Amino acid sequence: MDRDDTTLRVLSTSDLSGLDITLADVVDTVEQAYRTLAAGKSDNPRKLTVKPADGHSVAYAMLGRDGVRDVVAVKTSYKHGLHESRDKQHYYTTLTIYDDVTGLPVAMMDCSRIGSLRTPAASALLARECAAPDAATALVIGTGTQGRLALPFLLTTLPKLDRLLLCGTHPDGIAAVRAELIRHFPDREMELVTDLASAAHDADVIVATAGAHTPAAVEADCLKPGATAILVGHGLAPSTLHRADRVIATSEAQMRVTGTDMADGEGNLPAVDLELPVVISGVSKARTSAEQRVFAYNSGLVVTDIALGHRFAELAADQKLGTEVALWR
Incomplete structure (x- = not known):
């Protein structure tokens, strides 16, 4: 059917799983979204959150506008069963995009693949901007959705990394991490580590992606001078934040909403030195010396979901994927 203001793709x-996109394309799309935000051309309001008193679920709503792509979008996210193991949880996330030039809807999509790509891409950009110049060893903690592509994305932005470490306990997850590394970088190998403290001491870049139930918690004393510790999920102790020489965040406002588990005994979080969009824009440097220990918080910004979601919508339209629904008739 012809596209009009009553139909939605x-x-x-x-549909989305069959679309091919390179890691470099994802990184470029996410980086452009940060640059556009830093230039004041996009809008990324603070996310709305609702959570019951017993903490069994959490829901988010995020609205944003990409000023280069000229699109407006709303992302929703709902997770149920937070006290349960990952296989017993229910998780739904969607992204609905509108063209702000024509006024027509672009698409509504499952946002899970978008998130599984934009989050490790943002971590890789944080690593590129925050890592010491001679960074050679990377450690990923966790083998869930965010951990599985962490190493390939790190190699995309830091190709000189020569030692790749993984700390994980789930056999299927470990196998998935290894498979993704082989798929994207068949000539590279990873080491599975069991002594987390020792591995953390060796690492120049640490990306903590573990789930909430992980016992892993790298302390500040385990970090060597010049180390960069990036928190995506869990796996870093609060001391890595509070004793850091520099604190970088994708968004300080988002960090104060979703990073409360990293607060000190009085419930406080330290000030953020710089936000990633500003760093990527080139206005300021993430670190001012090679010896600084840098803590980076990756909470995700909806403008990155919008940019990557729009990129997927373009690819899907080219291949005539999706279902046209007469939603407003």
Whole structure:
């Protein structure tokens, strides 16, 4: 059917899973979203959160506008069963995009693949901007959704990394991490580590992606001078934040909403020195010396979801994927 203001292209999980996109394309798209935000051309309001008193679920709503792509979008996220193991949780996330030039809807899509790509891409950009010049060893903690592509994305932005370490306990997750590394970088190998403290001491870049139930918690004393510790999920103790020489965040406001588990005994979080969009814009440097220990917080910004979601919508339209739904008739 012809596109008009009553129809909406719906892109399912299977529609999006069949789209090919390179890691470099993802990184470039996410980086452009940060640059556009830093230039004041995009809008990324603070996310709205609702959570019941017993903490069994959490829901987010995020609205944003990409000023280069000229699109407006709303992302919703709902997770149920936070006290349960990952296989017993229910998680749904969607992104609905509107063209702000024509006024027509672009697409509504499952946002899970978008998140599984934009988050490790943001971590890789944080690593590129925050890592010491001679960074050679990377450690990933966790083998879930965010951990599985962490190493390939790190190699995309830091190709000189020569030692890749993984700390994980789930056999299927470890196998998935190894498979993704082989798929994207068949000539590279990773080491599975069991002594987390020792591995952290060797690492120049640490990306902590573990789930909430992980016992892993790298302390500040385990970090060597010049180390960069990036928190995506769990796996870093609060001391890595509070004793850092520099603190970088994708968004300080988002960090204060979602990073409360890293607060000190009085419930306080330290000030953020710089936000990633400003660093990527080239206005300021993430670190001022090679010996500084840098803590980086990756909470995700909806403008990156919008940019990457729009990129997927373009690819899907080219291949005529999705279902046209007469939603407003």
